[in-house]
Amino acid sequence: MTRLLGRLGGWCARHGWIVLVAWVVVAAGVMGASLAFPSPTSSDASIPGTDAQRAHDLMKTGFGSGYGTAGTVQLLVYSPDGALIEDDRKKAVETSMDRLRTMPHVKQVDTPFRKGGISSNLQIGLITIKLEGNDSDQIADTTQELSKAADPARAAGLEVVPADASNPADKEIKTGPSEIIGVVCALLVLVFAFGTLVAAMIPIFVALVSVATGLGVIGLLGWVVDMPKQAGIMATMIGLGVGIDYALFLLSRHRRLLAEGVPVAESVRRTVASSGGAVVFAGGTVIIALSALMLAGFPLLATLGWVTGISVVAAVLTSVTLVPALLGLLGHRVNALKVPLLRGGGTSGTGWAGLGRWVARRPWQVLLASALVLGALAAPALALKLGAIDEGYGAKGSEPRRAYELMATGFGPGFNGPLIVVAELPSKVAGAEDPIVDNLTREVEDVDGVKYVGDPKVNTSGRSVLLQVIPEYAPSDDRAAQVVRDVRAISVPGVQMHVGGKVAGLTDAGDRMAERTPLVIGVVVLLSALLLLLAFRAPVVAIKAAVMNLVSLGAAFGALALVFSIGLGTGLVGMDPPVNSSYVQTVFFSVPIESYVPLMLFAVLFGLSMDYEVFLLTAVRQSYLRHGRNSRAVAEGLGSTGRVITSAALIMVAVFTAFVAYPDSMVKTFGVGLAVAVAVDATIIRGFLVPATMVLLGRLNWWCPRWLDRILPNLSVEGHEEDEPSVRREEPVKVGV
Structure with missing residues (x-):
């Protein structure tokens, strides 16, 4: 040589x-x-063969893109000077929602003035936007466009921050x-x-x-x-x-x-x-x-x-x-x-x-x-x-960190890292009221460290159910990973459960x-x-x-x-x-x-x-x-x-x-x-x-x-x-x- x-x-x-x-x-x-x-750059941290990846795949095939991270955008609205339900502020939020409904690919806009959509002090609200037909690779750009559509709320003195504040300029x-x-x-x-x-x-x-x-x-x-x-x-x-x-x-x-x-x-x-x-x-x-x-x-x-x-x-x-x-x-x-x-x-x-x-x-x-x-x-x-670094460790004043702080203050630290439970059922069920779905929901609610379980959603085939589970702990907390393991340990006869979401992926x-x-x-x-x-x-x-x-x-x-x-x-x-x-x-x-x-x-x-x-x-x-x-x-x-x-x-x-x-x-x-x-x-x-x-x-x-x-x-x-x-x-x- x-x-x-x-x-x-x-x-x-x-x-x-x-x-x-x-x-x-x-x-x-x-x-x-x-x-x-x-x-383009990718933030995909999927790991083939893991339970979190299986949950993600089942969610995508069984419930559609609207339930994935590329199908939902959330905007946090914060009123520093009083309650959001006061007339002027509420009207500004509703005007912003009307504009959001006219945006491309927007299928549904859920008001923050709903159960679970507003904080206990009534100062922080969560607008949830469901999308369809959008390019999943452009979700960061889509999020920023939707955020701009909420300018009427900003004009009224409210702070509006995307919950997943992914700025295209920060992708690389x-x-x-x-x-x-x-x-x-x-x-x-x-x-x-x-x-x-x-x-x-x-x-x-x-x-x-x-x-x-x-x-x-x-x-x-x-x-x-x-x-x-x-x-x-x-x-x-x-x-x-x-x-x-x-x-x-x-x-x-x-x-x-x-x-x-x-x-x-x-x-x-x-x-x-x-x-x-x-x-x-x-x-x-x-x-x-x-x-x-x-x-x-x-x-x-x-x-x-x-x-x-x-x-x-x-x-x-x-x-x-x-x-x-x-x-x-x-x-x-x-x-x-x-x-x-x-x-x-x-x-x-x-x-x-x-x-x-x-x-x-x-x-x-x-x-x-x-x-x-x-x-x-x-x-x-x-x-x-070793553990997960969440947005709470981001640069002070950045949008991701601000969104994390507002979410944790208004709804609890676990809302920054929800778990997605996707269960394959042994037989077709008529709806969320079915006993096997109700039993599954109660089992998840009884797990130590679980703060809140959303209403179960059954897919059109009636063979899969989806639950959003909110832990009591932040994504970077070791106890959040233990909640993932405890939920996965639940045994319901005939039901195959898979747990996904950010915390589950990091645990895997x-x-x-x-x-x-x-x-x-x-x-x-x-x-x-x-x-x-x-x-x-x-x-x-x-x-x-x-x-x-x-x-x-x-x-x-x-x-x-x-x-x-x-x-x-x-x-x-x-x-x-x-x-x-x-x-x-x-x-x-x-x-x-x-x-x-x-x-x-x-x-x-x-x-x-x-x-x-x-x-x-x-x-x-x-x-x-x-x-x-x-x-x-x-x-x-x-x-x-x-x-x-x-x-x-x-x-x-x-x-x-x-x-x-x-x-x-x-x-x-x-x-x-x-x-x-x-x-x-x-x-x-x-x-x-x-x-x-x-x-x-x-x-x-x-x-x-x-x-x-x-x-x-x-x-x-x-x-x-x-x-x-x-x-x-x-x-x-x-x-x-």
Whole structure:
């Protein structure tokens, strides 16, 4: 593989303008097409095979679209100055209802001045609008149009908010300041690392081309697959981080070779042959980890996984083609525009090599100290609280949060997450008064935590009944999930019950994640270790690398628990506290973490952690093959990679931290988790723990059974023969059979 990459890098360096123009045209083309024809995003979190999905399907087929989320719109009307039933206010509400009845697709408008339609203080009312023939994909736009039709009520001093306040402008998380902040921080790190503006700009330019290409492809794919609203921002976050890092690794190697007097063309070829191979393997581990999310049984998670993988593929491709093209075009001008007072670009790594020698002299002490620190960082993970994040945690002042607060105040927190019970009956019934329907309704009403059960509705075939059940608890309350389980546990002879709705769907998602998590983790660890085995032909190194990555994950989950579950900093990351919170609660309050986030975070972090492992092991392996002295190889490997890995980690931490400013809670959790994990991985783990374990293992690091060495394909990632053609290659250490 190294020879193939070397030839590719050499060709790109000789035909730099062709490669550069081709990439710019491709990036501009796909990005322009996706902007000109923006694809819809989907908030569908359905999970095939679950009880909630079965309830949804039965409701749709047995009762029609009018009973689904796309068939009903509710408007909350609030009178801050008095009762809604006063003549002027009531007349304004009725005028708004008359206008609503004239809107397209409106089948029925239910007045708030009905039983269950107005709050006990008579200040909050609920207008329910049933639709037919509308496009379910355009429900957010339809909701906003219906809300505008209620302007007569607003003119009378009333507040009108859609209960499901889905604004079309908010369907997709837009790119913006966070990306700019992340890029600026990355540029500053690169300037300090290289000391020249030209060299610093290369990784930034390559990453921007990579991200633009990836986002363009993702945007166009949104026309053929359901694309979550977080897809673009997740791809941007990961794409920026790995895109800059991969280009940084290549550029650092190239500048070091130039400093040693290697001609430009030969330097580019060697760089792509060696560091390019490391980039390909590192990117491969990220893609493998993300692809394993398809085994989670959660379509939303699987889509986020392969969509993020597209950005990683784009980063790898631009690194091994566009970077050598730019290096070939620039030649020695890569070191132009030096920044005064900044040395940058040092290649000796004496400080990191000194750290390596220090660790080599006391490996047991370093191992013990590192384990204690990492254990302390991971300990809070025991308090990690998984659950649903409802609109009550949304940005203060936003329509969804305002609607949530009005609904909870007027009708109770459970009205924000009603359960939909769909029961298949053993025989046809005449109507809702049938004894079996009455028995079913009473059984549901008797469940602890159920506040209200609506009037049962029997479909036209008389074989299915639908009940709307209002829990006493908010959707994010753990007790709401228990109500779902208790309702499902009801046993009525001959009746098959299914419970759907938002809370039921989230409960099923949590159960599915708990069921599939061991499988996903096992596949990711196994395949990543196998890829490392192919790269280094060293079973011990492959297994150890997988274990080290799991250690860094513990620190990430500990940070998430500390910030969100324990609440020491939710206010600091931009989460708005609940209404009527005390001063302390405005800064420190607990926020649940969506059940699928840890698994997604695991896949991303495992892949990213493997990046640094590959680059460090590559350098150590090269040194070991030159002289065969393990402790010295560890020190030299750390010395040659410490500076660049630290710079790469600082860039990733800056990029991920910048995304904490996003209003979306999932993006915030990813930003915190990724930033902490990368920082810990590049310092404690790669600087202390990995060198200490490698020193202690000695020659076992590179041990490979003869039978395994014979059957493994030769996919060496080091490219050692490319850099040191005059040095005799030594065979891997082989012990046993």
